[in-house]
Amino acid sequence: MLQIINKLKKSFGQDNIESRQVAKERLQLVLTHDRISTSNNFIEKFKADIKNAVLEYVEISDNDIDVRIEKSEENGAIISKLVANIPIKNIKGRI
Amino acid sequence: MGEVIVITSGKGGVGKTTTTANLATGLALAGKKVAALDLDIGLRNLDIVLGLENKIVYDLVDVVRGNCDYNKALIKDKRYEGLYLLPSSQIKDKTSVSPEEIKQLCNVLRKQFDYILIDCPAGIEQGFKNAIAGADKSIIVSTPEVSSVRDSDRVIGLLEAEGKTDNMLIINRYNVKLVNNRDMLSAEDVNDILMLDLIGIVPDDEGIIKSSNKGEPIISDNKLFISKIYQNIVRRIMGEDVDFISPEEEKLSIIGKLKRLLEINPLKKGRNYVTNNKQA
Numbered sequence: 001m002l003q004i005i006n007k008l009k010k011s012f013g014q015d016n017i018e019s020r021q022v023a024k025e026r027l028q029l030v031l032t033h034d035r036i037s038t039s040n041n042f043i044e045k046f047k048a049d050i051k052n053a054v055l056e057y058v059e060i061s062d063n064d065i066d067v068r069i070e071k072s073e074e075n076g077a078i079i080s081k082l083v084a085n086i087p088i089k090n091i092k093g094r095i
Numbered sequence: 096m097g098e099v100i101v102i103t104s105g106k107g108g109v110g111k112t113t114t115t116a117n118l119a120t121g122l123a124l125a126g127k128k129v130a131a132l133d134l135d136i137g138l139r140n141l142d143i144v145l146g147l148e149n150k151i152v153y154d155l156v157d158v159v160r161g162n163c164d165y166n167k168a169l170i171k172d173k174r175y176e177g178l179y180l181l182p183s184s185q186i187k188d189k190t191s192v193s194p195e196e197i198k199q200l201c202n203v204l205r206k207q208f209d210y211i212l213i214d215c216p217a218g219i220e221q222g223f224k225n226a227i228a229g230a231d232k233s234i235i236v237s238t239p240e241v242s243s244v245r246d247s248d249r250v251i252g253l254l255e256a257e258g259k260t261d262n263m264l265i266i267n268r269y270n271v272k273l274v275n276n277r278d279m280l281s282a283e284d285v286n287d288i289l290m291l292d293l294i295g296i297v298p299d300d301e302g303i304i305k306s307s308n309k310g311e312p313i314i315s316d317n318k319l320f321i322s323k324i325y326q327n328i329v330r331r332i333m334g335e336d337v338d339f340i341s342p343e344e345e346k347l348s349i350i351g352k353l354k355r356l357l358e359i360n361p362l363k364k365g366r367n368y369v370t371n372n373k374q375a
């Protein structure tokens with residue numbers, strides 16, 4: 001009986017947020033961060049690989065590479081975002 | 096040579112001890128020789144859930160300290176042929192044993208038992224490290240709640256950092272009504288996130304409390320549906336390919352197999368970077 005009432009409530013929009021879906025989305029987001037922050041060398045390894053790729057195209061100074069995973073809001077939803085800030089010294093050769 | 100399996104969860108109170116008691120009993124009922132080890136030092140519980148609390152003379156710390164031989168400390172369960180309990184100590188603290196000592200103990204027990212099941216304490220500190228040290232495989236117990244799933248994920252990361260990648264999942268206290276009403280994470284949701292080998296979905300069941308009141312693991316009561324569920328988990332642990340019995344379980348087993356075939360495992364990649372973790 002309670003279930004029927006709940007279903008009705010949901011279909012009439014009184015309680016239309018399905019907590020199961022909310023739970024799943026929140027978990028996926030938080031775990032992305034947990035996994036990265038609890039890993040010792042994820043960011044270091046990631047940085048090194050990005051740097052190598054970037055070096056194929058441009059010159060950068062060694063210390064200037066800043067790579068992070070950040071949370072940010074986009075259209076009302078919280079998302080994980082890869083943020084890289086890499087000042088370029090010089091373009092390699094002619095494009 | 097026996098197999099050492101740790102039952103762990105990170106979060107407290109999700110059903111590690113209940114699961115250990117039922118699986119140990121079930122393996123014994125299936126004809127295996129089983130040692131159940133309570134590694135929750137200071138918070139001894141497996142003895143009372145198994146109904147063996149009045150038989151304790153020596154405990155785990157006595158064995159590790161060399162105060163007595165392990166054979167003397169192991170309590171033989173007279174009801175189930177092949178089931179033995181090594182109780183935890185109630186007074187000493189978790190630091191009184193080391194991971195290396197537990198590993199050695201497991202290696203000794205391996206020679207005599209088919210299965211050694213370890214009941215892990217909550218948390219990821221010293222007690223956790225002791226409990227996982229000697230394990231070949233792990234069973235992660237998670238309830239379908241955000242905090243439990245999150246802690247499970249953390250524990251999986253720590254296990255993998257120790258090179259322990261043979262990890263199975265049991266979802267405990269599952270409430271089909273809530274799931275159908277879309278107010279509880281489904282088994283599929285949980286396994287999408289944790290991506291382990293799902294070996295069981297145990298419903299939330301009043302009978303569990305009654306059985307621990309009596310000190311008789313519920314798996315021994317053949318009439319009950321939940322007993323069948325535990326029996327199937329036992330068979331999966333023994334390497335049998337058992338069909339899942341509820342529609343929910345049935346669906347999941349197929350998806351799980353497909354996933355493993357296709358290796359749709361995007362998040363697992365992230366974990367592979369975890370090679371060493373100093374925090375815990």
Ligand SMILES: Nc1ncnc2c1ncn2[C@@H]1O[C@H](COP(=O)(O)OP(=O)(O)OP(=O)(O)O)[C@@H](O)[C@H]1O
Nearest residue numbers: 107108109110111112113217268298299300303304
């Ligand atoms: N499937 C279930 N249905 C109903 N109750 C359950 C179920 N599984 C466990 N419980 C109950 O939940 C409580 C906690 O279980 P248990 O002691 O096994 O958890 P635990 O993970 O070992 O806890 P701790 O972290 O404190 O060691 C107990 O009261 C137990 O009876």
Ligand SMILES: [Mg+2]
Nearest residue numbers: 111112135140
């Ligand atoms: Mg316990």
